[in-house]
Amino acid sequence: MTPTTADPANTVGIIGLGVMGAPMAENLLRAGYNVIGHDISEAAVKRLVAAGGRAGGDIAGTLAGAGTVITMLPDSPQVEQVVLGPGGVLEHAEPGLLYIDMSTVRPETSRKIAEAAAAKGVRALDAPVSGGEKGAIDGTLSIMVGGDADDVEAARQVFEALGTTIVHVGPVGAGQTVKAANQLVVGGVYALIAEAIVLLEASGVDAGRGLDVLAGGLAGSRILDLKRQTMVKREFRPGFRIDLHHKDMGIALAAAREAGVALPMTGMVAQLIAAARAQGLGALDHSALLKVIERINS
Known part of the structure; x- marks a missing residue:
């Protein structure tokens, strides 16, 4: 209505x-x-x-x-x-x-x-x-x-x-806990897409075409739908900044500590996002995790 x-x-x-x-x-x-x-x-x-x-x-x-x-x-x-x-x-x-x-x-x-x-x-x-x-x-x-x-x-x-x-x-508070779970998944997907791009390019495969295939299969995701082309082009205009995702990963880790659970992948992704921030990428889109993975391999 x-x-x-x-x-x-x-x-x-x-x-x-x-x-x-x-x-x-x-x-x-x-x-x-x-x-x-x-x-x-x-x-x-x-x-x-x-x-x-x-x-x-x-x-x-x-x-x-x-x-x-x-x-x-x-x-x-x-x-x-x-x-x-x-x-x-x-x-x-x-x-x-x-x-x-x-x-x-x-x-x-x-x-x-x-x-x-x-x-x-x-x-x-x-x-x-x-x-x-x-x-x-x-x-x-x-x-x-x-x-x-x-x-x-x-x-x-x-x-x-x-x-x-x-x-x-x-x-009350459950919405924020679900959002923390959302952000750890989003960060993890970005990190894996970044690694996929690095692997494809290092192997001489067209990353754009490779990600097109992934997007149509079981690996498909909303992030692949929206971001694969800009990631391959290294366009990182902020839709959601690394700085904010860094804050959100802190919330996810704190929530895990409060719940008494271990989230090892979340910890690893949080460190990659922290590295991006330390490298001066905080104002870029969180898809700029690709730059961190590239620097690890340079």
Whole structure:
């Protein structure tokens, strides 16, 4: 059901209008929502206003009249500051507000925020996403949601404006745990594709044609579909930066430690991503793991 302007739940505040947040805000506008945005970047706010949204000015202004507020921020410290800090979301929130954190943060951060939100009568969900910048632009994100089932249903219409796969995966924090699992798989696939390219080229085989075959068989993946051509061409324009994937692998390793399990492949991939960052590749797309594998073999 498309929201109507008469519906008081039709207004969404969004804090964080970066690579992911900006196109998400625009998809909410296209779905008929009134969107109020806030970001430390003035240019990002101007982009939202040009698309038909409103500038919140600050956190209080972004919450004013919004039935739902979304944060899409880089890491746990930023989310905690924006939500729990002085002048933050919970300081200005009215009881009944639906707060959705769509950032990728530590599961314990989500639980900490949900506990503080409940004390204020605010409903909190953790709903990290997968699909990268293209998924955010196309509105085809996968959204993994942790929290109360009734709150998930209350947020479903908002989620449907942003993604095509929306799954309630468990209680608060579960969304972040699933996202950690997602990121370890994504990192591992990138590393293996990088190794496949190095092997193919060193053997005198056309890597582009070789990956075309892999993409059509059991080795096929969404990453091969989207990235094999740019990887072979060594085009690493960031859709999702090495720096952010490095942060996410830290979350995955911490989650493994908390769960008491050993994830040896995850540890190896985390080290490769750390190496990429140490080599000055942090601002490149995570497919730039190929450069690390090439340097190992040079």
